[in-house]
Amino acid sequence: MKSSLENxxxxxxxxxxxDEGNITQAERLIVESLLQGLDIPRAGIWLSNENKxxxxxxxxxxxxxxxxxxxxxxxxxxxxxxxxxxxSERAIIANDAQTDSATKEFTQVYLKPNDIxxxxxxxxxxxxxxxxxxxxxxxxxxxxxxxxxVTFSAAISDLYGRAISAFERNQYQYQLEQQNQNLEEQVKQxxxxxxxxxxxxxxxxxxxxxxxxxxxxxxxVAGVAHEVNTxxxxxxxxxxxxxxxxxxxxxxxxxxxxxxxxxxxxxxHIKTANELIYNNLTRAVDLIQNFKQTAADQxxxxxxxxxxxxxxxxxxxxxxxxxxxxxxxxxxxxxxxxELYSVPGCIAQIITIxxxxxxxxxxxxxxxxxxxxFTLYQNEEMIILSGKDNGKGIEKEVQKRVFEPFYTTSxxxxxxxxxxxxxxxxxxxxxxxxxxxxxxxxxxxxFILKFPQPxxx
Numbered sequence: 461m462k463s464s465l466e467n468x469x470x471x472x473x474x475x476x477x478x479d480e481g482n483i484t485q486a487e488r489l490i491v492e493s494l495l496q497g498l499d500i501p502r503a504g505i506w507l508s509n510e511n512k513x514x515x516x517x518x519x520x521x522x523x524x525x526x527x528x529x530x531x532x533x534x535x536x537x538x539x540x541x542x543x544x545x546x547x548s549e550r551a552i553i554a555n556d557a558q559t560d561s562a563t564k565e566f567t568q569v570y571l572k573p574n575d576i577x578x579x580x581x582x583x584x585x586x587x588x589x590x591x592x593x594x595x596x597x598x599x600x601x602x603x604x605x606x607x608x609x610v611t612f613s614a615a616i617s618d619l620y621g622r623a624i625s626a627f628e629r630n631q632y633q634y635q636l637e638q639q640n641q642n643l644e645e646q647v648k649q650x651x652x653x654x655x656x657x658x659x660x661x662x663x664x665x666x667x668x669x670x671x672x673x674x675x676x677x678x679x680x681v682a683g684v685a686h687e688v689n690t691x692x693x694x695x696x697x698x699x700x701x702x703x704x705x706x707x708x709x710x711x712x713x714x715x716x717x718x719x720x721x722x723x724x725x726x727x728x729h730i731k732t733a734n735e736l737i738y739n740n741l742t743r744a745v746d747l748i749q750n751f752k753q754t755a756a757d758q759x760x761x762x763x764x765x766x767x768x769x770x771x772x773x774x775x776x777x778x779x780x781x782x783x784x785x786x787x788x789x790x791x792x793x794x795x796x797x798x799e800l801y802s803v804p805g806c807i808a809q810i811i812t813i814x815x816x817x818x819x820x821x822x823x824x825x826x827x828x829x830x831x832x833x834f835t836l837y838q839n840e841e842m843i844i845l846s847g848k849d850n851g852k853g854i855e856k857e858v859q860k861r862v863f864e865p866f867y868t869t870s871x872x873x874x875x876x877x878x879x880x881x882x883x884x885x886x887x888x889x890x891x892x893x894x895x896x897x898x899x900x901x902x903x904x905x906x907f908i909l910k911f912p913q914p915x916x917x
């Protein structure tokens with residue numbers, strides 16, 4: 461390629477405009493660079509519509525007639541032979557556009573009225589698919605397109621594909637931010653309602669501690685922000701994973717190292733992350749809408765028999781992004797044949813609280829070996845579920861208060877002191893069981909939950 465074309469290509473590829481996500485500025489940079497590099501008077505960007513029945517002009521600059529156009533559309537039904545050539549997804553090199561078999565359909569309605577003699581149509585590809593063309597046109601004389609010019613135009617077209625990726629990334633980020641803002645506003649509204657009743661809760665706190673505080677806690681503080689944080693946190697982690705996968709794809713695409721297996725693998729990861737985001741944001745909305753009904757809803761759910769180990773594994777799958785973000789290695793030893801007749805949502809909430817409590821509180825800053833283990837087995841009398849971490853443990857003066865409502869050692873970091881109290885309430889009142897805490901400073905922490913197998917009644 462001629463050095464003059466290489467210099468223009470290098471300048472465009474290094475321009476911030478390509479990766480900033482402003483597609484309008486990127487389109488103008490692309491077109492102007494092609495006009496300059498090829499020394500032609502007319503260039504435009506055309507994108508296919510959804511069903512590929514037409515191509516629509518995004519920007520068409522004509523320096524000969526000193527015009528700009530953005531509203532042209534060419535229909536497949538009017539130019540079937542030209543569109544069949546586009547379907548091959550190869551460049552159309554028409555030195556004499558008025559006689560070339562691929563472009564002569566335009567002679568009377570487009571080429572002659574604009575005195576266009578030569579055309580070069582370069583495919584625009586994005587995420588492995590052809591989404592349109594860059595159309596380059598010579599006015600008043602026939603131009604013999606050189607291989608250097610074709611190669612240069614194709615490279616510039618690839619940069620436009622990169623600009624589209626940046627634009628879509630910005631749009632995706634904007635949509636996620638809007639969704640998060642909407643969720644945050646709903647949380648604020650419900651939180652305000654809770655704060656209005658906080659004074660009453662504080663007055664009854666001592667009574668709750670001395671009597672059946674755990675049984676009534678769900679009805680008093682149902683659906684507080686502590687519970688909403690989990691699905692939102694998982695969704696944010698999914699977003700981060702999706703963005704990183706997209707960035708990796710962009711890097712491989714730009715360096716021409718993107719293979720089909722890698723593309724399919726990354727696409728599967730992004731799809732999984734998006735499903736995870738959707739499921740957890742939906743769950744967050746449901747929690748907010750039922751803000752004062754957590755305990756009541758739990759008692760109102762239909763009971764049925766389910767495989768406990770399988771249900772725990774399924775719940776842990778949705779928590780893997782949270783574990784990954786805190787670099788916690790999860791292991792399980794779950795007896796496979798335990799059947800439980802109960803409310804499945806109760807088990808999901810217990811597992812979520814144990815994982816969340818470990819991630820947020822168990823490990824020392826700088827601790828690299830972070831592990832958490834679930835163990836499940838059944839003896840003749842009880843089902844025993846254990847959640848154990850290898851973190852910093854709990855000081856003795858704190859141990860006796862960990863299940864009290866509103867008690868937390870991390871209030872300055874946003875802790876509410878409700879997670880373990882809700883767990884206690886679920887195990888004792890929903891499952892008719894008991895909770896045992898085994899811990900020593902610097903020796904990790906283990907929560908042992910014991911509950912009977914209810915009769916299917």
